[in-house]
Amino acid sequence: MHTIETRLAKLARDGDRHAFAEIVDLYKDKIYHLSYRMLGNAQEAEDVVQETFIRVYKNIKRYDPTHKFSTWIYRIGTNLCIDRLRKRKFTAYSLDADQSDGEGMDGYSVLAAKDPLPEDQLTLSETQQQIREAISKMPEKYRSVIILRYLEDMSLQEISEVLDMPVTTIKTRVHRGREYLRKRLDHAKLI
Amino acid sequence: MKTCREAISLMHEYYDGMIEQADLKELRQHVKQCGDCADRFQQYEQTQAYMRAMPKPQPSVDLANRIMDALPQPKKRVSVLN
Numbered sequence: 001m002h003t004i005e006t007r008l009a010k011l012a013r014d015g016d017r018h019a020f021a022e023i024v025d026l027y028k029d030k031i032y033h034l035s036y037r038m039l040g041n042a043q044e045a046e047d048v049v050q051e052t053f054i055r056v057y058k059n060i061k062r063y064d065p066t067h068k069f070s071t072w073i074y075r076i077g078t079n080l081c082i083d084r085l086r087k088r089k090f091t092a093y094s095l096d097a098d099q100s101d102g103e104g105m106d107g108y109s110v111l112a113a114k115d116p117l118p119e120d121q122l123t124l125s126e127t128q129q130q131i132r133e134a135i136s137k138m139p140e141k142y143r144s145v146i147i148l149r150y151l152e153d154m155s156l157q158e159i160s161e162v163l164d165m166p167v168t169t170i171k172t173r174v175h176r177g178r179e180y181l182r183k184r185l186d187h188a189k190l191i
Numbered sequence: 192m193k194t195c196r197e198a199i200s201l202m203h204e205y206y207d208g209m210i211e212q213a214d215l216k217e218l219r220q221h222v223k224q225c226g227d228c229a230d231r232f233q234q235y236e237q238t239q240a241y242m243r244a245m246p247k248p249q250p251s252v253d254l255a256n257r258i259m260d261a262l263p264q265p266k267k268r269v270s271v272l273n
Binding site: 017054 | 203238241246250261263
C-alpha cells in the first residue's frame with residue numbers, strides 16, 4: 001500500500017524526525033478523540049496520545065507496510081485505552097467479587113465502569129450528556145467497538161483488524177453495544 | 192413475512208452497513224406493519240445520529256511539540272529486542 005502514511009513511516013523508520021512529526025500531525029487529533037471517548041478524561045487522553053506516539057516511534061521498524069498504517073496506530077491507541085480501563089476496574093472492584101466474563105447481557109452491571117466522567121470544558125446539550133453518560137457506563141468490550149464504529153466510522157472488518165478479533169465477535173459486540181445505547185437513551189426526550 | 196426477531200437482526204445488519212438489498216426490502220415491509228419494530232428502528236436511527244453528532248474534543252495546542260520532545264533520542268542502531 002502506498003499511502004502517504006506508509007511513505008512517511010518508511011522515512012521515519014530511517015530516522016527522519018520531520019516525517020515522524022507529520023505522522024503526529026496527521027493522527028494526534030484522531031487518537032485524542034478516540035482516547036477521550038474511551039476514557040472520558042482530557043488529561044488521560046493526552047497521556048494516551050503521547051504514549052501511543054512513543055510506541056509507534058519505538059516500534060516503527062515492526063510496522064508492516066502491506067497493512068494500513070491507520071489500523072496499526074489505532075490498535076496501539078485502543079490497547080492503551082483498554083489497559084487503562086482495566087486498571088481502573090481492577091482498583092474499583094474487590095477481588096472476591098463474582099465477575100462473569102461471558103458475552104451475556106448479565107455482565108453489564110458487573111462490568112460497567114464505576115467512576116463517572118469528570119467535567120471538562122466542553123458544553124454539552126442534555127442529549128449529548130445522556131450519550132456521554134451512557135458511553136461512560138458501557139462495559140469496555142462494547143465501548144471500544146461502538147466508538148470505533150460510530151465515532152471513527154470504521155467498518156466491522158476494520159474494527160476486527162484494529163482489535164485483532166474475529167469479525168463475528170465484533171459483530172456481536174456492536175449489536176450489544178447498539179442495544180445498550182438504545183435502551184439507555186431517553187428517546188421520548190430526544191425527539 | 193419476517194418475525195420481529197429476524198427483523199431486529201436485519202436492523203443490525205443495516206446499521207453495520209452489511210445488509211443485502213432483498214433483506215432491506217423485507218425489513219422495510221416488516222417495519223411498515225409492526226409498530227414496535229418501527230419504534231425500535233427509529234430509536235437505533237436516533238442513537239446513531241446523536242453518536243455521530245457528538246462534538247470532537249481537541250487536544251492542547253502544544254501536544255504535538257510535547258510528543259516530539261518526549262521521543263527517545265535517535266540512536267545509530269536500535270536493537271531488535273529493544
